Amino acid sequence: MADDDAVYQSYCAYVAALPEDNVHRHYHDTQYGFPVESDDELFGRLILEINQAGLSWTTILKKQANFKEAYDGYNIARIAAYGETEVARLLNNSGIVRNRLKIAAVIHNAKQIQRLQIEFGSFKQWLAIQGMMELSQWVLLFKQTFKFTGGEITREFLVSTGYLPGAHIQDCPIRKS
16 A cells, blocks of 8 residues: 555645645545545545546546536435437536446446446445455445446545545645544
8 A cells, every 4th residue: 555655645735736726736635535425426436537537637626516416416326217319418528527437337337326226325435344355345335336436546436535545645734624
């Protein structure tokens, strides 16, 4: 995990020098590493991570509000019911990443989360039940459960939602607050 710590140290140091209205600074200071309570918001974070694959995180952060609107406020039940009409709508939405494979993965993953909700009560509960696993175990579990969730996507999702440590370095002012 030492190599991973260097990545996070640089992110904390990077945002410290940015103005408060910068998208990275805002994300770091208000979302990154903070627990997420609702299943829909957890799923929203997963949607953002899936869509970041192959793109810059800046691009995703700038489109974050567009994603939430385009994906019905990240409502899992609505997204799970998406059909070709909704897929076409998303593919024509210039405010988000228009990638058919990523859109299909989001819909598939919404259906998977519905199954987890039935079995475990909630997506959040399913995550909590997994306990303190190593990253490699999380990655394997996510690959078995979801689509478009490789190692980096899984790690960033778990760190950004507080399920894995490492979002903030020891002396980060956000960590201390």
